Amino acid sequence: MPFSDIVGHAKQLESLRWALEKERLHHAYLFLGPEGVGKKAVARSLAMAIQCREQDYDFCGGCADCVRIQSGNHPDVRFVGPLVGKKEITIQQVRELERELNYRAFTGRKKIVVVDPASLMNYPAQNAILKTLEEPPKNSLLILISTNTGGLLPTLASRCLRLSFAPLPPEIVANFLVTQKKAAPEEAEILAAVSMGSLGKAISQEMGELVQKRKVWAERIHSLTPQDCRGWMKLAEDLAGEREESLKFLEWVETWYRDILIYCVTGNSRGLSNLELEENIKQQADKNGRERVLFLLSQAVLTAATIRRNVNRRMALENFFAHMVGVH
Numbered sequence: 001m002p003f004s005d006i007v008g009h010a011k012q013l014e015s016l017r018w019a020l021e022k023e024r025l026h027h028a029y030l031f032l033g034p035e036g037v038g039k040k041a042v043a044r045s046l047a048m049a050i051q052c053r054e055q056d057y058d059f060c061g062g063c064a065d066c067v068r069i070q071s072g073n074h075p076d077v078r079f080v081g082p083l084v085g086k087k088e089i090t091i092q093q094v095r096e097l098e099r100e101l102n103y104r105a106f107t108g109r110k111k112i113v114v115v116d117p118a119s120l121m122n123y124p125a126q127n128a129i130l131k132t133l134e135e136p137p138k139n140s141l142l143i144l145i146s147t148n149t150g151g152l153l154p155t156l157a158s159r160c161l162r163l164s165f166a167p168l169p170p171e172i173v174a175n176f177l178v179t180q181k182k183a184a185p186e187e188a189e190i191l192a193a194v195s196m197g198s199l200g201k202a203i204s205q206e207m208g209e210l211v212q213k214r215k216v217w218a219e220r221i222h223s224l225t226p227q228d229c230r231g232w233m234k235l236a237e238d239l240a241g242e243r244e245e246s247l248k249f250l251e252w253v254e255t256w257y258r259d260i261l262i263y264c265v266t267g268n269s270r271g272l273s274n275l276e277l278e279e280n281i282k283q284q285a286d287k288n289g290r291e292r293v294l295f296l297l298s299q300a301v302l303t304a305a306t307i308r309r310n311v312n313r314r315m316a317l318e319n320f321f322a323h324m325v326g327v328h
């Protein structure tokens with residue numbers, strides 16, 4: 001399972017491979033990019049390429065070192081995240097990893113630590129790791145993984161070499177689902193669109209369920225009329241039962257209105273995330289103008305925000321549907 005088997009991110013892999021070959025690897029990297037696009041897989045692959053006994057500047061996936069890295073049991077490669085039941089990565093964890101980085105590698109190669117997600121390090125932990133970065137131990141490699149730089153100290157982010165990971169193109173995700181997961185091509189195309197370039201999401205079971213759900217949601221929304229107030233009140237009641245369900249629905253509605261907006265502007269279905277609902281989206285685009293779609297999109301965002309603040313869900317959703325059908 002060499003580098004060439006990794007899905008997407010050709011440029012990032014090329015630059016890491018080049019640095020590895022020329023012994024130009026930096027001592028600290030910051031991998032940035034959306035959830036589920038493969039940042040951790042690349043970090044793991046780089047660790048394997050450094051430690052693999054069978055291949056130079058690449059990895060076999062089958063030797064003792066590769067296997068131990070994949071199972072998280074390699075003495076020179078440590079993955080650090082919040083401890084079970086905790087929300088943060090603490091200064092104690094950072095001190096421990098600093099100690100590790102200072103030891104000599106068992107393999108005689110590098111000591112590697114991957115922190116994921118790095119934004120969950122609390123500030124004392126970030127300050128501590130900053131000190132390590134000021135004087136990095138010899139033959140050590142630190143990889144911080146994060147979706148954005150928001151939760152990171154600017155001084156910390158600036159001491160790492162940044163590598164950005166973009167969402168994968170839908171055709172790459174779809175191709176992976178067909179060839180590796182034996183998905184039917186139509187299903188793969190839909191899942192790739194729903195997952196918005198995240199392979200991790202595309203293969204999650206939740207995603208398959210979401211595809212089913214949104215079909216039902218789209219049909220119910222489509223059948224709502226201003227006259228039938230019972231219809232939208234019932235829908236609000238059904239969704240309000242569970243907080244998570246209400247939020248999932250609203251998150252989906254945001255993608256739905258975004259798609260309608262794309263259709264209003266471009267007149268075609270390129271880039272839609274609700275690909276299988278194209279006909280429905282087209283009808284909505286014809287029925288509502290751009291401004292109205294933008295307004296409803298903002299209402300969906302607002303409604304989700306109020307529900308997160310624990311406002312009465314049923315009331316918030318009823319209000320939203322009243323806007324949707326044009327009652328107020």
Ligand SMILES: [Zn+2]
Pocket residue numbers: 051052053054055059060061062063064065066067
């Ligand atoms: Zn190997």
